[in-house]
Amino acid sequence: MLALFVAFLGFGCISQNVETPQPDDGVDTSNAITQKMCEDAGGHWNECGSACRGEPPGSPCILMCVQYCECGGIAGFGCPAGYICTDYLPEGAADAMGICKKVSQ
Secondary structure (H helix, E strand, C coil), X not given: CHHHHHHHHHHHXXXXXXXXXXXXXXCCCCCCCCXXXXXXXXXXXXEEEECCCCCCCCCCCCCCEEEEEXXXXXXXXXXXXXXXXXXXXXXXXXXXXXXXXXXXX
């Protein structure tokens, strides 16, 4: 009986070589903007921006970095196709800096 249990346990532990599909380099599977997309469109990639960007004043905010593509401003940064420049800071300033957000489909 013990031998049968050990044999059963052994068969359950046999590993199989199953390939996990890996995304191609440069392919965005999350439907989010990438650094390459941002920079190719003339935007400015921010590695560590505020997670509260776009939230109403007084909203609770987590203290962690988020990545996004900055646009507008005096430098005239752009957004990739399918994205618009919005959420300008400081609001109403002539050289306000915004962030690129996906156009809703």
